[in-house]
Amino acid sequence: xxxxxxxxxxxxxxxxxxxxxxxxxxxxxxxxxxxxxxxxxxxxxxxxxxxxxxxxxxxxxxxxxxxxxxxxxxxxxxxxxxxxxxxxxxxxxxxxxxxxxxxxxxxxxxxxxxxxxxxxxxxxxxxxxxxxxxxxxxxxxxxxxxxxxxxxxxxxxxxxxxxxxxxxxxxxxxxxxxxxxxxxxxxxxxxxxxxxxxxxxxxxxxxxxxxxxxxxxxxxxxxxxxxxxx
Numbered sequence: 001x002x003x004x005x006x007x008x009x010x011x012x013x014x015x016x017x018x019x020x021x022x023x024x025x026x027x028x029x030x031x032x033x034x035x036x037x038x039x040x041x042x043x044x045x046x047x048x049x050x051x052x053x054x055x056x057x058x059x060x061x062x063x064x065x066x067x068x069x070x071x072x073x074x075x076x077x078x079x080x081x082x083x084x085x086x087x088x089x090x091x092x093x094x095x096x097x098x099x100x101x102x103x104x105x106x107x108x109x110x111x112x113x114x115x116x117x118x119x120x121x122x123x124x125x126x127x128x129x130x131x132x133x134x135x136x137x138x139x140x141x142x143x144x145x146x147x148x149x150x151x152x153x154x155x156x157x158x159x160x161x162x163x164x165x166x167x168x169x170x171x172x173x174x175x176x177x178x179x180x181x182x183x184x185x186x187x188x189x190x191x192x193x194x195x196x197x198x199x200x201x202x203x204x205x206x207x208x209x210x211x212x213x214x215x216x217x218x219x220x221x222x223x224x225x226x227x228x229x230x
Contacts, residue, residue, distance in 0.1 A: 001062070092145075100149040120169065124173070
């Protein structure tokens with residue numbers, strides 16, 4: 001068996017890959033990321049690079065775990081919108097491309113590589129703020145909407161994948177607030193004990209995946225194993 005981690009150059013993705021290698025369950029852990037070089041380079045906004053990575057993985061053992069750990073909340077020039085007046089079409093397009101479209105394209109190219117029988121897991125990092133029913137504060141329009149779109153895509157992909165493999169699990173995961181570049185500007189409001197280092201976050205998320213069963217496919221789960229309402 002092999003595992004694939006997309007976004008392995010980031011804090012959570014790198015920690016997930018490290019934890020998988022340390023566990024020793026998989027014969028090989030493939031690492032791909034935007035800032036990686038050579039055959040390991042993968043940009044979720046570039047479908048050709050996703051296809052190339054999938055072709056590389058297809059040469060070896062079939063993956064039974066694909067973990068997509070990519071996402072964008074801010075960059076050097078922009079952050080999450082606080083009000084409607086802050087909306088920008090180019091920024092919205094970028095956030096959707098990274099947070100929703102990218103993971104869907106990864107599923108398009110990697111799910112066909114996974115076995116048609118037996119337990120398989122496809123997981124993508126989402127966020128609790130993507131829950132529509134849990135939205136009580138507003139703001140963060142693009143991030144919220146793109147993660148809600150991802151959650152819907154996960155649900156739709158899970159239904160289709162179940163027809164191919166009834167034992168498959170396709171889920172979205174909320175990692176909590178993790179001490180990474182993505183959360184750095186917003187860590188001041190985090191409750192004590194709720195800012196996780198990447199290593200701890202990785203173990204928590206993998207523990208959640210270990211406890212899931214096929215009926216859980218298509219859902220969003222938090223770092224503590226609790227299901228998050230759509």
